[in-house]
Amino acid sequence: MKKLGIISLFILLFIGFITVWHFSYKQGLEEAYVPITEEETIRFIPSEQGVFRRSEYALDYAKMPIDEEHQRSLVDYYDNKAFHGAPPSIPHEIKSEINMGGISCLKCHENGGYVSIFSAYAPVTPHPEMVNCRQCHVPQYTETLFKETNYEKVLAPLVGINNAFIGSPPVIPHQIQMKENCLSCHAGPSAPKEIRVSHPERVNCRQCHVLNNKEIKDIGNFKRNNNE
Amino acid sequence: MYTSLNNRRSFIKKMAILSAMTAAATMFPGIIFAEEQERNLPSGGDLDWKKSPCRFCGVGCGILVGVENGKAVAVKGDPNSSVNKGLLCVKGYHQTMCIQSKDRLTHALVKMNGAYVKTPINEALDLVANKMKETIEKHGKDSVAMYTSGQSTIPEGYVASKFMKGAIGTNNLDCNARLCMASAVTGFLTSFGADEPMGCYEDFEHADYYVTWGNNMAEMHPILFSRMLGQKNSRGAKIIDFATRTTRSSMASDKSILFEPQTDLAVGNAICYEIINNGWVNKSFVEKHCNFSKGLTNIGYGTEDKFKFKDKPEKINFDEYKAFLEDYTPEKVAKYSKVSVKDIKYLAAIYGHPNKKIMSLWCMGVNQHTRGTWMNNIIYNIHLLTGKISQPGNSPFSLTGQPSACGTAREVGTFTHKLPKGVVMNPKHRAKAAKIWKVPVERIPSKPTYHATEMFRAVDRGDIKFIWTQVVNPLVSLPKTSRYRPGMEKESCFVVVSDVFPTPTSDVADVILPASWHIEKSGLYGNSERRTQYWDKMIDGPGDTTPDAWMTIEVAKRMGYGDLFPYSEENHAEEIYNEYRQFHEGKKHGMAPLEVLKKQSGVMWPYVDGKSTQWRFNSKYDPACSNGEDFHFYGKPDGKAVIWQRPYEPAAESPDKEYPFWLNTGRVIEHWHTGSMTRRIPVLHKAMPHAYVEFHPDDAKALGIRNGENIKVTSRRGSCTLPASINERGLPTKGQVFVPFFDENMLINDVTLDSFCPISKEPDYKKCAVKVEKA
């Protein structure tokens, strides 16, 4: 009798063990379920992202001294562009025709700096993520033309006339495509002197400076059909 | 602050000054060296610079307006204001340009035989007073109503309240702050018993993390966002953006977490669950200073007329609250909120970290919500459980949208149930109002009547036969304008509109009164951080324009209540403020005297013994604390704050087969609210000429929609046609579209739903179901 009792006890224990293990296994499965989420295809807003880039250097920009002898002006800036907004041509000699991106151009143009051979500060690119630089930026190997042309350069936007009041923040008089990052051209020693800002530490530029370049149809002066 | 390299001495001097300023700022956050800034500002020539708060948002920046020959010709930030320290945003810099608009209302217009006739203002005011008297005689006191604004000045709100409640004797007074801050108010009152944030803007200089809950501060509170960015750069503070849409703020944040609309309730509870289960609760704080309560659930959405709701609070204990939160484990919440378990635990870990200071910031995403009160409570729960409240840097900060929603709407109390101190239901508060107003106490009615949405429903039903709106544009800003516009056009209601410009609301008016704009009158505003700011009249308005407060007083005089409004026309703002101050005397709410407000750029209340109270409820900083403990939540009778058990409930109208998209509405930085002022400012109009509907690129691709194509957005209530915008200013999540509401020619509020939070009565503009098709 005793033997039967012990055996049945063990069988019960064994069944109990199987049941409890099974139950807890099922519970564990349920709680551990983590649904697979699809990777978001697009997450960024190109026109909005650029304004905050390089903002980690904003305080450094604010404290940087200006080198008046070696700074450039807007005339220099527009000099190597066919029209304002065009990709500038490369004004200096290039060592290799094959290299690309970080190992050639970005070495100097990602963060700028003084280059003594050219006695100038390297301009900072507003779009360092585009690494196939030579796709748009080419050198000029000759001064002469193949055939004469009628092409006339368009006037670039002027500085100093874009404020609504004296002292109010000027509107952005140029397109920002490919130039979403303000600090790269408007701050630091490589900035053209007419457009260098007095307050690079304020990084939310588009809080005060807006674009006024949308095509708008004049809808009249809000004339309502009830006022005389 | 530029120095030329050639002059080495002055450059070095500048460096020395800069390092001293930085050292000072680390020792005394919030320190200002204004003279230094003023030296570097462009000299204004011959201009006379006068100070004022900005006309626009609830940040309440100090501005200086340059006046020359009686015209406002320049605006700059006030370097003496601790709010903005000389910085403004694009709207602030150009605000005075709107008054030059050619279609400015300069004379009163009265509708006769379908056309508006120019009328001398006194005649128009006579007509308004007679019509009001007539309506009261024929249909009773509750057939007339006034609808004012969170942009009305403190004197304007006070006079409206005294007129309706003290003179005529009706509670038919509500304001548009019901549409923006009501949930924040009920959140404060249920959790703490006292309205308005307990922290101040100086918290930005102390906090280590800023968590924004469903608001886009880079565009809506730009100065505060710039302060956050400044702290990010100098101290390494982090910004976490928790929203239903990727925006400019997300671009600047350290982490951007997107959630499915309405599930912020669940995620908030999941954070509380994590805090409790990881042992991050500040046990002594909770035991000494918090009670637990729960209210009713399944409370409805208010879409029917005459919807009534009264909450029944019930005391519970910590264990019941803990058991309730078992439904909100991160794993369970992750399934329907589209927030990953990792992100929920990340947020909870930030709040639970014993040494980091957190500031939570929210505005319309949380308030314009069918469970807005609950959501406010949940965010306070998180801060109360961890004890991170009422200390520098630890601050749940409810941001205000309008410039004086705090100062006028909430403090003066231009709501159906409120008085300048307290509520109409309380006999002691009525007695105090009656004493200061010098009216018989029986005249002040004890039952609230209509909140904003219900007021316009009453106009539609014919129960209200006379309505006077001031400083507000309800036919663009109400939800479901497709019902309320025909309602206002009905013959049964006589509509009087006071405004600066013609708007869709003035289009249906019987009498249009020309109001003075901001700097054409004296006044006071109160901003988000309890700061009251005063300004003097700077220029004269054109034609017959008159301050709103004075027009109310003139009508009151014509109705025989002149003895209750014994103010002079030149100084009425000052006299009214001095009378209003009496309501708030005491350490808990004392307002500063006018001389102090005139000298300084603004002063926070409670103003006790010459000092502003920056952090309330903390006995180290708040002289009103009287229980001898380190925290005293004196809004509640037992001095303890309340942690509310609030569940997740679905939205009033979720997307379904027929209407498969969420519709979210909101704003853009260039335009203020309904655009009546900012669209008349050329710089701002050219920067953002019209509204649009934002799509996620995957949704646009599936529907074959291209950028700029005209799209018709339709709901069960109406439709609106707008051009599509894909990946331009903002990126909604998949299955959601976003439309800014500033454009009166693309009226998206024809499409929205007038469901509201049953406790606060604030409508939910952020969630309803729509379908889209090419137009």
Next chain:
Amino acid sequence: MPIISYLAHPQEGKKVELLEALSIINQCEVIPAENKNLLIVVTDTNTDEDQESLKERIEAIESLKLLAMVSGFNTPKNI
């Protein structure tokens, strides 16, 4: 030619006296804080000895509680 910047803490309630006393001294520039009891002082002298005596003069002012140096630059003679 040292250029040195300091943070000056006035005695209780004596910010205005300290500001006046410092403004009289020629070789130092004072920038008061608007909302806290603190002033920035920048001294610009020709020699080290001048700088020492100027510092002693400033420290002798009664309304000054504490003068804490923040940064110092020594510039060579020819500039």
